[in-house]
Every structure is written in structure tokens, then in C-alpha cells.
Amino acid sequence: MVSEAMVSEAETVNENEEKKLKFGLFLGCNITFNRPDVEQAMRKIFPALGVELDDLAGQSCCPTWGTMPSIDDVGWCAVAARNLCLGEEKGIDLMTACNTCYASLNEARHKMLKNPEIMNGVNEILAKIGKKYEGKAKCRHVAWVLYKDIGLEKIRESIKYTLDGLTIAVQPGCHFLWPSEVYPDKEKDPFNPVVLRELCEALGAEAPYYTKLIDCCGIGALRSTDPEKSFALAKDKLECIKEELDADLIVAGCSSCTIQFDDVQEKLRKEGKINFSIPVLHYVQLLAICMGFDPQQVAGVCVTPRDEIIKRILEGGKR
Amino acid sequence: MELAEEGVPPVINLTEVAEREKEEFEEKVSKLIIEFGAENLMACMQCGACASICPLARTGFEWYNKKLIKAILVGMREELLDDMTPWACVACNRCTEICPRNVTPFEVMLAMRRLMVEDFALPTLTIEGLRSLYEHGHAVYMTGREARKKVGLPEKPPTTDSDEKALQELKTILKNTKLAELGLIPMG
Numbered sequence: 001m002v003s004e005a006m007v008s009e010a011e012t013v014n015e016n017e018e019k020k021l022k023f024g025l026f027l028g029c030n031i032t033f034n035r036p037d038v039e040q041a042m043r044k045i046f047p048a049l050g051v052e053l054d055d056l057a058g059q060s061c062c063p064t065w066g067t068m069p070s071i072d073d074v075g076w077c078a079v080a081a082r083n084l085c086l087g088e089e090k091g092i093d094l095m096t097a098c099n100t101c102y103a104s105l106n107e108a109r110h111k112m113l114k115n116p117e118i119m120n121g122v123n124e125i126l127a128k129i130g131k132k133y134e135g136k137a138k139c140r141h142v143a144w145v146l147y148k149d150i151g152l153e154k155i156r157e158s159i160k161y162t163l164d165g166l167t168i169a170v171q172p173g174c175h176f177l178w179p180s181e182v183y184p185d186k187e188k189d190p191f192n193p194v195v196l197r198e199l200c201e202a203l204g205a206e207a208p209y210y211t212k213l214i215d216c217c218g219i220g221a222l223r224s225t226d227p228e229k230s231f232a233l234a235k236d237k238l239e240c241i242k243e244e245l246d247a248d249l250i251v252a253g254c255s256s257c258t259i260q261f262d263d264v265q266e267k268l269r270k271e272g273k274i275n276f277s278i279p280v281l282h283y284v285q286l287l288a289i290c291m292g293f294d295p296q297q298v299a300g301v302c303v304t305p306r307d308e309i310i311k312r313i314l315e316g317g318k319r
Numbered sequence: 320m321e322l323a324e325e326g327v328p329p330v331i332n333l334t335e336v337a338e339r340e341k342e343e344f345e346e347k348v349s350k351l352i353i354e355f356g357a358e359n360l361m362a363c364m365q366c367g368a369c370a371s372i373c374p375l376a377r378t379g380f381e382w383y384n385k386k387l388i389k390a391i392l393v394g395m396r397e398e399l400l401d402d403m404t405p406w407a408c409v410a411c412n413r414c415t416e417i418c419p420r421n422v423t424p425f426e427v428m429l430a431m432r433r434l435m436v437e438d439f440a441l442p443t444l445t446i447e448g449l450r451s452l453y454e455h456g457h458a459v460y461m462t463g464r465e466a467r468k469k470v471g472l473p474e475k476p477p478t479t480d481s482d483e484k485a486l487q488e489l490k491t492i493l494k495n496t497k498l499a500e501l502g503l504i505p506m507g
Binding site: 027029030032033034035036037039040043055056057058059060061063064065066067068069070071072073074075078079082100103125126128129131174175177178179180181190191215216218219220221222224225226229230232233296297298300301 | 355356374375377378379380403406407408409410411412413415416423425429432433436441442444445448449452456457458459460461466467469470471472476477478479480482484485486488489491492493495496497498501
């Protein structure tokens with residue numbers, strides 16, 4: 001076991017230098033192929049907020065749970081470490097809008113820093129492609145970068161449209177929160193998260209607590225193993241959002257949760273299991289719309305219609 | 320058969336034999352689960368905190384965290400291999416966060432998958448995901464690029480999808496992992 005001091009020593013590559021914020025944009029699979037509007041939103045908002053993005057050319061899958069993590073630790077960490085190296089070689093951290101990527105990369109890093117056997121095994125493999133992971137680069141979450149590095153004040157100043165009068169149901173997503181031990185940024189109470197709520201409030205909306213706020217959306221392995229159980233879980237949460245908040249909008253911190261609530265609502269509506277429709281956006285998309293970027297580009301891919309809410313934001317919320 | 324005095328066969332205490340085999344068996348399953356990453360398995364006191372917040376328990380899967388751990392501790396094996404619950408685990412780690420004994424129940428789920436993989440007891444979709452990771456560098460991969468074009472992005476993302484050298488690097492890595500030893504997917 002390595003002491004915590006070593007972990008914190010290796011903590012960061014960005015914080016030492018007082019220079020312009022720069023991150024490697026880690027895309028993952030679902031954003032790249034399923035929801036590229038989330039990618040486009042990140043490519044618009046961050047440079048506008050003074051953050052430089054690097055493409056991390058040659059990045060791959062994080063790897064997600066059903067792949068290498070289900071085989072063994074060293075293989076999992078080796079694939080993750082190659083991705084982390086792409087940032088480390090440039091002296092920057094990675095940044096993602098996908099909670100699975102956030103968790104897989106940071107859990108892998110945590111395992112490598114904690115267990116020298118795993119780290120050595122990984123670096124033996126990486127040596128075959130001329131790489132070495134030092135444990136410095138980590139993966140940051142877009143919500144935390146916006147909250148902590150950029151700050152609510154700058155976000156408030158950057159928007160052209162406000163969300164006054166709108167109620168948002170936030171969906172932080174599981175891998176934004178747990179296991180808190182492995183993440184570079186942590187909520188004060190990981191079972192009562194506030195970061196995403198405050199980020200939404202900074203845009204002028206209400207983002208109240210509701211009883212199923214931290215519930216799982218049901219995507220991923222659950223949905224691929226048993227879709228009916230997955231949809232039932234999502235339905236419970238959607239009904240809670242409707243009943244307790246009558247929300248105008250669901251805003252997720254995770255691309256997978258965004259996909260799930262967007263897809264599932266349409267399916268449940270067609271089956272007559274729900275009779276409402278609440279548009280779903282990733283936070284980076286909502287911010288991009290509020291900053292005045294083209295909704296077709298930053299929020300143009302969905303199943304549950306977004307047109308009305310976007311119209312309302314653009315018409316009703318001009319500052 | 321060896322005969323005891325006066326042609327009477329020795330008494331074999333079947334209960335004892337069964338007990339002994341059971342003990343060996345128990346040790347074997349728990350030991351494997353520990354080897355596969357669930358280092359703190361034995362600390363579980365079956366308090367049920369993990370089950371109380373597990374999405375699998377809530378949606379009615381058979382072998383959710385607490386019950387799976389119990390089954391492993393009593394040495395079950397075949398019954399577990401037939402059930403796909405571990406492959407439904409969303410890896411949310413609520414259980415890890417809440418466990419008062421640092422058992423990391425998620426690591427038990429993951430170790431169970433690793434044990435199942437050795438018996439080829441894994442879903443087809445998982446094999447497809449691994450194959451896709453190896454072939455494209457993406458577990459989720461789509462050839463259609465209409466969505467990327469629609470939002471004004473280049474069809475090719477800056478990933479292994481557009482970078483042959485990077486893809487070869489990833490393949491080299493994967494060929495040097497346990498995945499290659501298992502032979503689950505063609506790795507030419």
C-alpha cells in the first residue's frame with residue numbers, strides 16, 4: 001500500500017502553474033457516436049470561458065465496465081493509463097462529460113497509485129508502446145471544472161439567456177459521486193449532492209431537491225442485461241420528477257443518463273406508461289444554449305423533443 | 320475394497336467426507352474471489368447496507384451484492400455461474416460508499432464476473448463489446464456518422480477511429496493482457 005501522501009503528491013499537473021486553464025477533451029464512446037451534440041457543446045463553451053482544449057489525439061474507450069474491468073485489474077488499468085498518458089505527456093489533466101469515463105479512469109488511477117504491483121504491471125505493458133504512466137494526470141469532470149475552476153460568477157457573466165421561472169430536475173448520476181474515495185473532486189455529502197443544482201441555479205433556474213435525486217438512471221449493464229428492469233427504474237424516477245417538481249427540464253451531468261432519460265421517455269410514452277414529456281439536456285448543452293450557441297449544433301440530437309423548451313429559453317430569457 | 324477385520328467393510332462417514340469437501344470448496348471460491356480483486360471479502364458481516372441501496376436489489380435481480388457475498392461465503396458456485404446478475408451491475412458503487420466494513424461489494428461483483436469469464440459464462444453483448452474495443456478502440460462503436468455531421472463535427476473523431484498508429488498501440492496493449500490468454504475474441 002502506498003500512503004495517502006503519495007497519492008496527493010501525484011495529485012495534479014495543472015495546479016502548480018498559474019497559466020491558462022487547459023484540459024485534454026476526453027470524449028469516450030457514447031458522446032462521440034451517439035450524442036456528438038454534447039461534444040460540440042464542450043467545444044463551444046470551454047474556449048469561450050477561457051479554457052483551452054486539447055484533442056488527445058488517438059484516445060480510445062476509457063475502458064468501460066463490461067470490457068477490461070471485467071477481465072482483470074492490470075488490463076483495465078493499462079488501457080486507462082494509455083489514455084491518461086495522452087494528457088500526462090502534455091502536462092494536462094483530462095476532462096470528460098461522461099460519468100463512466102470519469103469513474104473508470106479515476107478508479108484505475110486510484111488502483112495504480114494504491115498498488116505498486118498493478119502500476120508496475122501496467123508500465124511493463126506500456127513500455128511495449130514506448131509509454132510510461134507516472135500517476136500524475138487524472139480525469140476531471142466538466143461539472144467540477146465549471147464549478148471550481150471557472151466558478152459560478154464567471155458562468156453567470158457569460159450567459160446571454162437566463163432560465164428565470166424554469167424548474168430543473170438535476171441528475172448528477174452515480175459515477176459523479178461514488179466511490180468518493182477515488183475522485184479528484186468530492187461533494188461534501190456524496191448522498192446529498194449540490195454541485196449540479198448550484199450550476200443550474202447560476203443560470204437563473206430553480207433546481208430543488210427531490211426524493212429520487214440520487215437514484216440510478218438504469219442505463220449501461222442493467223439496460224443491456226434486462227431492458228424491462230432498466231426502464232422500470234427510469235420510470236420510477238421520471239414519475240417522481242413529474243410529481244414532486246413538475247420540472248420543465250431534466251439536466252444531467254452525465255451523457256449516459258442524458259441518453260437514458262431521453263430514450264426511455266419516448267418508449268414509455270409509446271407504450272402508454274407515461275403521459276408526459278420532459279426535455280433532457282446535459283448541463284454543458286444547457287449552458288451552451290444560454291451562452292447563445294446554435295441549439296442545432298449543441299443540442300441537436302434527441303428523441304424527446306427539445307424545441308419548445310429551447311424556444312422558451314431563447315424568447316423568454318434574454319438578459 | 321479393502322476389508323477390515325472378519326470381512327467387514329470399513330465404515331466411511333459420508334457426512335465427514337461431505338464436510339471436508341465442502342470446506343475445501345468454500346475456500347476455493349472465496350479464495351478466487353479475493354484473488355480477483357475483492358480483497359476484503361471476509362470482512363462482510365451481512366448487515367445489508369449494500370442491498371438497501373442497490374439498483375439490482377431494487378429491480379429484482381436474484382444475486383444482488385449482499386446475497387452474492389453470502390453465497391460465495393458458503394461456497395456456492397454452479398448456481399452463481401448460471402445467473403447473469405453480475406453482468407447487470409451498473410458499477411454505481413453506492414455499496415462501496417456505504418459499506419461500514421470496507422468490503423467494496425462492487426469489487427465482489429466484478430470478481431464474480433472475472434470468475435465467470437474463465438468459465439465462458441458471459442453475455443454475448445460483452446464479447447461483442449470486447450471485440451469492438453479491440454477492432455475499433457471503442458466498446459460502443461457506430462459506423463453511421465449522420466449525427467456528427469448534423470451538429471457540424473468532422474465525421475472522424477480524434478480517437479483511435481481516425482488514428483491507425485494509436486489503434487495499433489491499443490491492440491498491442493490488449494494482446495499483452497489476460498484478455499489474450501482467455502481467448503475470448505480473435506486478436507489477429
